[in-house]
Amino acid sequence: xxxxxxxxxxxxxxxxxxxxxxxxxxxxxxxxxxxxxxxxxxxxxxxxxxxxxxxxxxxxxxxxxxxxxxxxxxxxxxxxxxxxxxxxxxxxxxxxxxxxx
Numbered sequence: 001x002x003x004x005x006x007x008x009x010x011x012x013x014x015x016x017x018x019x020x021x022x023x024x025x026x027x028x029x030x031x032x033x034x035x036x037x038x039x040x041x042x043x044x045x046x047x048x049x050x051x052x053x054x055x056x057x058x059x060x061x062x063x064x065x066x067x068x069x070x071x072x073x074x075x076x077x078x079x080x081x082x083x084x085x086x087x088x089x090x091x092x093x094x095x096x097x098x099x100x101x
Contacts, residue, residue: 041069
C-alpha cells in the first residue's frame with residue numbers, strides 16, 4: 001500500500017514538472033479561438049459606450065462583443081444607438097434588447 005502511494009505521488013509530481021507541448025510552435029502561435037465578451041447593460045447609460053469601446057480596442061482577432069440590455073425604462077439602447085467609432089470590425093458588436101412592457 002505504501003509503495004503504491006509513493007509511486008502515484010512520484011508520477012503526479014513528474015506530470016506537474018514536465019513541459020506540456022500541444023502542437024508545433026507555428027500551430028500554437030496561430031491558435032486563436034473565438035471569444036465572446038458579454039456585457040450586461042442594466043442602468044449603464046453613463047458608461048456603456050466606453051465599456052463597449054474598451055472591449056473592441058482589444059487586439060484579439062476573433063473577438064465578438066455581445067451587449068445584453070434588459071429594456072429598462074430609460075434604457076440607453078431604447079433611446080438611441082451608441083456612437084461607436086467606425087472601424088473595420090464593427091460587425092463584431094451584437095446588441096440584444098428586451099422590449100419594455
